[in-house]
Structure formats: C-alpha cells, structure tokens
Amino acid sequence: MIPSPVYLDAATAAPLHPVARQALLAALDDGWADPDRLYASARRARQLLDAAREAAADTLGVRPDELSFTANGTTAAHSAVLGGLAGRRRAGTVLVHSAIEHSAVLHAAERHVAGGGAASEVPVDRLGRLDLDAWSRAVAGPGVALAALIAASHEVGTVQPVEAAAAACADAGVPLYVDAAQTVARMPVPAGWSVLTASARKWGGPPGVGLLVVRKGTRWESPWPADEREAGRVPGTVNLPAVVAAAASLRAAAADAAAEAARLAPLVDRIRARVAAEVPDVEVVGDPERRLPHLVTFSCLYVDGEALLHALDRRGFAVSSGSSCTSSTLRPSHVLEAMGVLSHGNVRVSLHRGTTEADVERFLAELPGIIADLRAQAGVVGL
Amino acid sequence: MTAPEGPVAGEPDEVLDCLGQRCPLPVIALARRLPELPVGAVLRVLADDPAAAVDIPAWCRMRGHDFLGTTGPAHHIRRAR
Numbered sequence: 286m287i288p289s290p291v292y293l294d295a296a297t298a299a300p301l302h303p304v305a306r307q308a309l310l311a312a313l314d315d316g317w318a319d320p321d322r323l324y325a326s327a328r329r330a331r332q333l334l335d336a337a338r339e340a341a342a343d344t345l346g347v348r349p350d351e352l353s354f355t356a357n358g359t360t361a362a363h364s365a366v367l368g369g370l371a372g373r374r375r376a377g378t379v380l381v382h383s384a385i386e387h388s389a390v391l392h393a394a395e396r397h398v399a400g401g402g403a404a405s406e407v408p409v410d411r412l413g414r415l416d417l418d419a420w421s422r423a424v425a426g427p428g429v430a431l432a433a434l435i436a437a438s439h440e441v442g443t444v445q446p447v448e449a450a451a452a453a454c455a456d457a458g459v460p461l462y463v464d465a466a467q468t469v470a471r472m473p474v475p476a477g478w479s480v481l482t483a484s485a486r487k488w489g490g491p492p493g494v495g496l497l498v499v500r501k502g503t504r505w506e507s508p509w510p511a512d513e514r515e516a517g518r519v520p521g522t523v524n525l526p527a528v529v530a531a532a533a534s535l536r537a538a539a540a541d542a543a544a545e546a547a548r549l550a551p552l553v554d555r556i557r558a559r560v561a562a563e564v565p566d567v568e569v570v571g572d573p574e575r576r577l578p579h580l581v582t583f584s585c586l587y588v589d590g591e592a593l594l595h596a597l598d599r600r601g602f603a604v605s606s607g608s609s610c611t612s613s614t615l616r617p618s619h620v621l622e623a624m625g626v627l628s629h630g631n632v633r634v635s636l637h638r639g640t641t642e643a644d645v646e647r648f649l650a651e652l653p654g655i656i657a658d659l660r661a662q663a664g665v666v667g668l
Numbered sequence: 669m670t671a672p673e674g675p676v677a678g679e680p681d682e683v684l685d686c687l688g689q690r691c692p693l694p695v696i697a698l699a700r701r702l703p704e705l706p707v708g709a710v711l712r713v714l715a716d717d718p719a720a721a722v723d724i725p726a727w728c729r730m731r732g733h734d735f736l737g738t739t740g741p742a743h744h745i746r747r748a749r
C-alpha cells in the first residue's frame with residue numbers, strides 16, 4: 286500500500302495557499318497585459334500591480350514605493366547585497382554577514398569579494414545564535430558598507446536578535462539588510478533594517494516571486510543594467526498573475542500568522558521532545574526557545590542523510606536535509622558547520638497550514654523504526 | 669564555532685585511514701575503534717570528506733571524548749573514558 290503523502294518541507298516551498306490559487310486564476314485572465322502601456326488592458330494590469338504592491342507594503346508596514354517585486358527570493362537577496370554595497374561604495378567595501386546566511390547572500394558576497402571587495406563573517410554559537418559582541422565589533426570596523434543578517438535560520442529555525450544587531454548597525458552608521466524569507470507572514474517584521482527581502486513560496490504564494498524592500502533614505506544602487514521597471518530596482522517584466530497571488534496570500538497568511546504559530550509551535554515542541562526521547566543518539570539542533578514556529582531540525586548519528594530522505598520518502602514523508610550527501614556540492618550545510626553540530630543523518634521538518642496533528646503523529650510513530658532499520662542495515666547498532 | 673586547528677604534540681597511538689570515505693563512514697570507523705584502545709590513547713583519523721571535520725568533533729562531544737584538533741585531513745581524538 287502506498288502511504289498517503291505527508292509534506293513536511295514548507296521551508297523550501299509551502300503548498301499553494303487557497304487565496305493564492307484563487308487570485309492567480311483570476312489574474313491569469315486579467316493580468317497578462319504590460320502594466321506600462323497606455324491602453325485599457327494595460328491600465329487594468331497597472332491597477333492590479335499597484336493594488337498588489339499596496340497590499341504587500343501594508344502587510345509589511347512599509348511604503349508602497351519602498352517595495353519591489355523580484356523574480357524570486359534569491360535575486361531579491363542578490364539585489365539587496367550587491368545594491369546595498371554599490372550604494373555605499375564611498376563609505377567602504379566591507380560586507381559584514383553572519384556565518385549562517387542563505388547561500389544566495391553568501392554567493393553575492395563571493396561575487397563582491399571576487400570583484401575586489403571584502404567580507405567579514407560573524408560566528409554563531411552552538412544553538413545558531415549570532416555572536417552579538419563579535420557582530421558589534423565587526424560593524425564598527427573600518428570601511429563597512431553593509432551588514433547582512435538572516436531574520437531566522439532557514440536550516441535550524443533559530444530566530445536572530447535582529448533588533449539588537451540593528452542597534453549596533455545604527456551606532457556604527459551602517460545599513461542593515463535582513464533576509465526575512467522564513468519569518469515574513471509567520472512572525473512580526475522586526476524594526477531597524479534598511480533593506481529587507483522575502484520569498485512568496487515560503488508563505489504559500491506561487492514560486493517565482495520575491496520581495497525587495499528598500500527603506501526611504503537608504504543608499505542603494507541597482508547592481509543590474511538600467512531598467513525603469515519596479516522603481517528602477519528590478520529589471521524586466523514582473524510575472525503579474527504570480528505577483529497578484531503572492532500579495533493576496535501574503536495578506537491572508539499574515540492575518541493568520543499568530544493563530545498558525547500558536548497551532549504549529551506546540552507540534553514543533555512535540556517533535557523536538559519525542560525525537561530526542563525516542564530516537565537513540567540523535568541531536569536536536571537550534572535554539573529550543575527563540576525559534577521559528579514551524580521548523581525543527583535534528584541529526585541522527587551514523588545514519589546516511591540521503592538514505593534517510595529516501596526511506597522517509599518511501600513512507601510518504603517529504604523533508605529536506607543539510608547533510609553533505611544530499612547536496613550537489615557534497616559539502617555539509619555551512620549552517621550546521623558554523624554551529625559545530627552533527628551534520629550527517631540530518632533532517633529538517635517544516636510545517637504549514639495544511640499540516641495536521643495526525644500527520645505529525647504518524648511521522649513520530651514511524652521515524653524511530655525507519656532510523657533503527659537504517660542503522661541495522663549499516664551494522665552500526667550499539668556503537 | 670570553529671574547531672581547534674593545528675598540529676598535536678607527539679605521535680598518535682594509532683592511525684585510522686578513512687581517506688576517500690564519505691560521511692558517516694569515518695565517524696563509524698572512529699566509533700568502532702576508539703573504545704578498543706586504552707583510556708588516554710590518541711587516535712588519528714585521516715578523513716578528507718568535508719563533513720568529517722564537522723562530524724568528528726561533534727561525535728567527540730556527544731560521546732564525551734577529547735577532540736584534540738585537525739590538521740588538513742588528520743583529526744586527533746583522545747579516548748577520555
């Protein structure tokens with residue numbers, strides 16, 4: 286019998302929110318024309334785009350002219366980093382970032398360094414919490430153009446002290462970029478940042494829409510060839526139907542965020558406690574308290590991460606992993622590495638509005654046996 | 669968090685060659701061999717899988733053994749109990 290699927294990888298992409306689906310279907314009929322043209326169908330498209338921008342800005346508590354839609358969260362992050370550095374070129378060339386940024390931020394940092402810039406990485410502790418003293422020293426150093434901090438770790442769920450980090454940046458006169466992909470529409474937007482990005486597929490919007498917010502007065506310069514769309518921040522045509530769906534679902538998800546967090550956080554607590562109690566030799570990672578309401582990560586000693594993902598998939602469970610054997614580069618997750626926690630046998634479980642208590646119970650009921658079988662096959666029982 | 673780097677004074681009591689093996693195999697080999705050595709013995713594990721540099725210190729912490737440091741692909745562990 287094929288088990289019914291249980292999707293537990295919302296931190297990669299949440300299933301489409303019903304509001305997103307409805308808005309997407311309506312906008313496919315209404316939103317295909319170019320919003321910059323001057324005929325009736327274009328004006329209709331322009332209205333849809335303006336309304337989407339206003340709704341998204343209102344949800345995040347920013348001004349509509351501060352918010353641009355991008356092709357995904359990755360390009361939003363690239364734009365935030367490279368544009369923030371370009372705009373502050375006269376102040377210096379140093380990018381300060383945490384050791385646990387998303388690869389999109391790290392790849393933009395690599396590009397910056399390859400072009401002659403510098404990057405200064407700030408460590409985290411074993412729970413994945415930013416070292417605030419090291420951060421404060423780093424942002425106060427000479428020639429710092431921009432600081433980048435992820436709002437909450439997409440791999441281990443630890444929520445970062447964004448407001449304290451922002452205060453250190455403000456003291457040093459350095460703008461702060463916050464990658465809020467995992468917190469937008471789940472937790473309140475923190476204060477004190479100059480640039481913020483997000484990704485619609487994380488909150489149940491369609492894949493392929495990102496948000497780039499640049500606060501008024503921030504020195505930010507587009508790193509892309511000139512283009513007049515999206516206030517000159519993002520080149521090219523936006524995918525308007527997807528943008529409309531992203532904005533509508535952002536509003537809906539944010540309105541439900543507190544209730545969803547109150548429902549999911551105890552399920553995450555239950556996973557943390559039961560996995561630690563019922564699976565031998567497991568390390569549950571990330572901050573047990575200051576963490577995302579929907580995400581939990583653990584590593585199982587002596588278990589091959591890829592084999593574990595496949596075994597879970599055969600039982601119908603979709604999860605992701607930071608283990609090296611599951612990555613195309615065959616390197617362990619830089620986040621687990623920066624925390625100094627076990628990287629093999631790693632599983633990240635992330636819940637969404639469709640996740641039920643029964644789904645979690647089934648996962649918890651089957652997991653110990655799956656891991657015991659894998660350990661028995663590998664001959665590592667009792668080590 | 670960064671693992672201690674640098675050479676370890678003196679020669680190890682034994683060398684375990686796990687070059688070319690992918691994680692978790694070097695950690696499994698370590699877990700099999702270390703308890704067979706006397707308390708206080710130092711084992712050098714040669715492992716070039718990038719995950720080993722993360723997972724060997726993590727294993728030592730979970731099992732209460734002393735992780736002495738890493739030089740290139742050589743990881744040094746002392747049996748502590």
Ligand SMILES: Cc1ncc(COP(=O)(O)O)c(C=O)c1O
Pocket residue numbers: 296297357358359360362387389435439464465466467484485486493494495
């Ligand atoms: C923290 C974080 N930043 C950026 C991204 C990139 O977003 P996207 O997948 O839309 O490119 C993701 C998701 O992969 C993420 O989790």
